[in-house]
Amino acid sequence: TSSTNTLIRAELVSFARNPGEGDKPSPGSLEHYGDGLLWLQGQHIHAVGHFSELAPSLPEGSEVLDYRGKLIMPGFIDTHVHYVQLDVMASYGRQLLDWLNDYTFPEECRFANHAHAEALSNAFLDEMLRAGTTTAQVFGSSHPGSMDAFFSACNKRQLRMLAGKVLMDRNAPEGLLDAASGIADTERLIEDWHNSQRLGYSVTPRFAPTSTKTQMDAAGALLRNDPTLWLQTHLAENSCELDWVAELFPGNQDYLSVYEKAGLVGPRSTFAHGIHLDNGMRTRLAERGANIAFCPSSNLFLGSGLFDRYAAQETGMAFSYASDIGAGTDLSGFDTLKSAYQVGQLSGQPLTAWQGFYGLTHGNAKTLALDSHIGQLAPSFEADFVVIDSNATPLLTRRIQRCSTLGERLFALMILADDRAIYETWAAGKCQHQRDQS
Numbered sequence: 001t002s003s004t005n006t007l008i009r010a011e012l013v014s015f016a017r018n019p020g021e022g023d024k025p026s027p028g029s030l031e032h033y034g035d036g037l038l039w040l041q042g043q044h045i046h047a048v049g050h051f052s053e054l055a056p057s058l059p060e061g062s063e064v065l066d067y068r069g070k071l072i073m074p075g076f077i078d079t080h081v082h083y084v085q086l087d088v089m090a091s092y093g094r095q096l097l098d099w100l101n102d103y104t105f106p107e108e109c110r111f112a113n114h115a116h117a118e119a120l121s122n123a124f125l126d127e128m129l130r131a132g133t134t135t136a137q138v139f140g141s142s143h144p145g146s147m148d149a150f151f152s153a154c155n156k157r158q159l160r161m162l163a164g165k166v167l168m169d170r171n172a173p174e175g176l177l178d179a180a181s182g183i184a185d186t187e188r189l190i191e192d193w194h195n196s197q198r199l200g201y202s203v204t205p206r207f208a209p210t211s212t213k214t215q216m217d218a219a220g221a222l223l224r225n226d227p228t229l230w231l232q233t234h235l236a237e238n239s240c241e242l243d244w245v246a247e248l249f250p251g252n253q254d255y256l257s258v259y260e261k262a263g264l265v266g267p268r269s270t271f272a273h274g275i276h277l278d279n280g281m282r283t284r285l286a287e288r289g290a291n292i293a294f295c296p297s298s299n300l301f302l303g304s305g306l307f308d309r310y311a312a313q314e315t316g317m318a319f320s321y322a323s324d325i326g327a328g329t330d331l332s333g334f335d336t337l338k339s340a341y342q343v344g345q346l347s348g349q350p351l352t353a354w355q356g357f358y359g360l361t362h363g364n365a366k367t368l369a370l371d372s373h374i375g376q377l378a379p380s381f382e383a384d385f386v387v388i389d390s391n392a393t394p395l396l397t398r399r400i401q402r403c404s405t406l407g408e409r410l411f412a413l414m415i416l417a418d419d420r421a422i423y424e425t426w427a428a429g430k431c432q433h434q435r436d437q438s
């Protein structure tokens with residue numbers, strides 16, 4: 001079959017591998033074309049290079065879309081976010097457990113209504129694309145219908161998304177508990193949606209306090225039966241949560257061992273937060289190939305604590321960058337990096353722009369085992385990318401004019417940019433968000 005060619009001339013930035021911790025990206029890690037060409041065929045990238053080098057090989061009579069002055073990067077990835085919490089963002093002043101009881105659980109009860117779930121799925125995807133995020137790992141509510149609505153909204157837009165129905169069978173309002181049906185509903189959702197178009201299913205026990213051991217063991221059995229499934233949950237976010245887990249699961253060595261015993265810790269497992277860990281737990285996570293989703297704006301908002309990035313690196317524990325909406329304060333990947341930088345500053349662990357943007361793209365794809373599909377501008381990768389306008393506001397224009405290197409420009413974007421700098425977002429080879437649409 002012949003697929004249509006789309007040719008885009010712009011500045012291109014992508015990471016072939018981890019740029020390292022240095023002030024300069026390690027040799028061969030950064031791919032940067034000041035005057036580049038991105039050549040799409042259908043939903044995939046066909047070629048990437050210098051405009052002058054690719055120009056002679058372009059198909060006869062092809063039109064080149066001129067995006068000179070704009071910067072294209074792979075679409076941003078968010079490894080931990082709750083679509084059902086869009087409307088509780090910015091709810092005042094509690095730490096985790098009160099925040100869940102006072103705002104979040106009542107809100108999630110609303111997703112028993114299918115029309116509400118459909119409306120919020122679309123509102124959420126609109127916001128993600130406005131922020132330049134093309135892939136996320138997403139929590140629904142415990143209602144299976146919340147996931148039918150979400151997955152079908154994703155497929156209409158041909159988005160690559162991981163998501164799952166929350167499993168929770170205790171310590172929450174009656175309307176959210178799923179003891180009788182949670183596992184069977186999960187199996188049905190896996191059947192209907194796992195590997196449908198670009199979707200993947202993440203088995204989603206909310207966290208140890210809201211699942212019985214029986215439910216977590218059953219979730220572990222699902223993962224053993226199908227190693228292509230993902231797992232997402234929360235781990236060691238808040239000190240009251242730690243005390244509660246110790247009380248609910250006496251006789252366990254630590255919080256992580258509760259998940260280990262249920263068979264939930266593997267190479268496709270993402271544990272959100274992972275703030276209050278010791279090096280023993282970090283090493284065990286590293287040995288299993290699991291990753292922690294670092295959710296800096298959420299951790300600051302709920303006062304949960306400062307994620308220790310250096311300890312992660314020293315123990316070889318993988319981590320990724322995530323918004324954790326609704327406890328996070330912004331869907332924008334720029335904002336997540338800004339918050340990560342601020343957390344790093346408070347810990348003596350400054351984050352370079354190279355690390356930040358590598359993390360948001362290729363790094364996050366790698367921790368989700370999606371790095372053969374997304375996260376780079378390279379041939380055969382899926383055509384998911386953001387077009388960044390560094391002149392989005394008068395202030396950005398002033399500041400960017402003062403930058404003499406790409407590194408300075410990327411850092412200024414990381415601190416100053418927001419969704420206004422997302423000029424367009426493309427996914428599956430199509431422009432799916434345009435900022436200036438009138």
Ligand code: GUN
Nearest residue numbers: 104206207234237324327
């Ligand atoms: N731990 C268990 N559930 C949640 C949630 O919805 N948000 C956050 N931030 N932590 C949690």
Ligand code: ZN
Nearest residue numbers: 080234272324
């Ligand atoms: Zn979360």
